[in-house]
Amino acid sequence: MFFKGNKEALDLLGNAATIGTHLVCSTFVGMAIGWYLDKWLGTKPWFLLIFLLFGIGAGFKNVFDEVQKIQRKDQGKGPGSNNES
Structure with a gap:
């Protein structure tokens, strides 16, 4: 699989899909x-x-x-932080 070892790429792809879905679905529902x-x-x-x-x-x-939400999640992943997951 293309994204097999790259969790960050999968997270970015998921975030982009979520953001696009929010915008399109809300518009169509309205x-x-x-x-x-x-x-x-x-x-x-x-x-x-x-x-x-x-x-x-x-x-x-x-x-x-x-x-x-994405920014709050990524704040703990900066250089020098002890919260690496």
């Missing part, structure tokens, strides 16, 4: 909620636009939270 509300209430395109913006905002918040 868009779907807005589309269904517009269809149900006949208010085209207002709820679609509003919930699309909410979805994009939620995606960026999730990406920000994930990056913060």
Whole structure:
């Protein structure tokens, strides 16, 4: 396997996939909620636009939270630290 001995490369690949998934899924969920509300209430395109913006905002918040989590995890791995795992 290509990544067999390289745990750091697998971690980076997993982090990139997680961040991309957060952004895309949040956007589509917001868009779907807005589309269904517009269809149900006949208010085209207002709820679609509003919930699309909410979805994009939620995606960026999730990406920000994930990056913060990665940074906290990597703080202990710097040079001179005793916390090597």
